[in-house]
Amino acid sequence: MTRAKVVVLGATGFVGRNVRDRLALDGHEVHGLSRTGGCDLLDLPAAWRQIEHLRPDYIVNCAAFVGSVNFVSDFAADVVDVNMRMLLNTYKIAQQMREAVLINPIANCGFPGGLDVYREGDLWDGPLDPSVKSYGATRRMIDVLADCYRRQYGVRSANLFVPNMYGPYDSHNPNKTHALNALVIKFVTAAKSGAEEVEIWGTGRPVREWLYVKDLARLVSRVVSEGGFNGEPVSVAQNHGLSVDEIAALIAERVGFKGRLRRNTSYGDGSPRKVMDDTLFRGRFPDFTFTPMDQGLEETVAYYRGTIA
Ligand SMILES: NC(=O)c1ccc[n+]([C@@H]2O[C@H](COP(=O)([O-])OP(=O)(O)OC[C@H]3O[C@@H](n4cnc5c(N)ncnc54)[C@H](OP(=O)(O)O)[C@@H]3O)[C@@H](O)[C@H]2O)c1
Known part of the structure; x- marks a missing residue:
């Protein structure tokens, strides 16, 4: 196992706390950052100052402005605005740190609403469910950002499509x-x-498919420990x-x-x-x-x- 230096963005959140704990348990050097902890991803220079000196091997992106289906509908415009700006800034940071791999757990609401079974290649094969249009669209944009920043700047992303977690x-x-x-x-x-x-x-x-959040955390830590990922998105899937x-x-x-x-x-x-x-x-x-x-x-x-x- 390789001991890595890992920055967890959104480390105070539901997913981030579980990921941070697991990485630490597995012996990695973990730096948990979040908005309330002073790393506001809407403020690129301030966020860059927090991350720059850490020179991480991995950045796990668990930062988001998200909530229930109701929340992403009631605050649809803010959900698009805040999440897009956070993602754009996160990729700007990754662009400056090409040695770091960006691990993105991506909520599966980015998949077309009409599909029964989600396959990785189907992400763009239909419209989003209207109930999650705001947040789902920003999840699809992670796929765009990962691809475009890889092509132009060599940024490496490990995209994990993830179902509902508990x-x-x-x-x-x-x-x-x-x-x-x-x-x-x-x-x-x-x-x-x-x-x-x-x-x-x-x-x-x-x-719905239900994933225990500690399983995702274990998988993220494994990706980090094994020191590699071939760059192709994969669903953390049980088909059940x-x-x-x-x-x-x-x-x-x-x-x-x-x-x-x-x-x-x-x-x-x-x-x-x-x-x-x-x-x-x-x-x-x-x-x-x-x-x-x-x-x-x-x-x-x-x-x-x-x-x-
Ligand atoms: N939960 C699920 O079932 C599920 C399923 C699939 C994928 N995911 C993905 O996992 C990721 C995390 O989701 P979550 O459920 O853990 O969300 P969450 O509990 O709401 O946590 C969000 C985190 O983002 C941080 N954050 C919010 N605005 C920020 C900003 N401007 N700058 C920096 N950090 C900011 C929050 O920090 P503060 O506390 O400091 O505000 C918090 O740590 C999302 O990408 C989500 O789509 C979640």
Whole structure:
């Protein structure tokens, strides 16, 4: 294993904290940066001053202005504006540090909304789902930036397409929390307070692929430890999905919630089904094992139980 120097952008966020912890556990020299920590990616000179002297081998880009489907719709213009400027500045920084590999976990809402199964080559093969148009478009732009900065400036990017994630360290703000964690928080809160009802946003029917965030963190650390990546995007894929209702039932059982589910269909569902093809992933990382859903949920419920009064 190669010990690397790694900068994690967005290190205070849900994904960034998990990635930072795993890299440190695996013995890498980790520098976690974020907006509130003084590295505002909207301010290129200031961000450059924070990163320049570190001369990292890798930059893991977990910085984003993002939240629930509602959030990216309500704040659509800001989501496009802030995320594009952050990405443009991140690539300007990478351009000055050609020795650093930029690792981008890319949310799969950048894929066409009409597809059932997402294959890496299909990213541009159709329109985005309207519910995530703002954020999804900025995720597609990572593909453009990675390609253009490689061609002109030799910047190396490792693009990982990633499904919905769950696990510790997510925000408790209902407009920011990610779908499965939001459900865990609702069920844990209901079980603690003895509430008889839990509200589910949407119909409960959409099928999603769910990835335990610590699996992504483990994979990012492996890419860093192995010191290489051939530059082709790959999906962190299991080719398996569960509906929101199925997930809700698993969580309810785990927390011992015996009440009713109330569906609030004033919230949209987004794409009916999102599952990721795992052919490339299996070829690239044949021995990688994903955390079983039971175990991931167990750990996630335990974490949020500990954070809710
Ligand atoms: N969560 C998922 O299920 C999922 C799935 C697939 C891919 N991803 C991708 O993973 C990445 C991180 O998502 P997340 O869920 O971890 O988001 P998050 O919890 O909202 O964290 C966002 C991070 O970005 C930082 N940030 C925001 N504005 C910034 C700015 N102007 N300058 C510097 N840093 C800034 C925040 O720092 P402060 O706290 O200091 O403001 C925070 O550390 C995104 O690219 C997302 O698309 C996430």
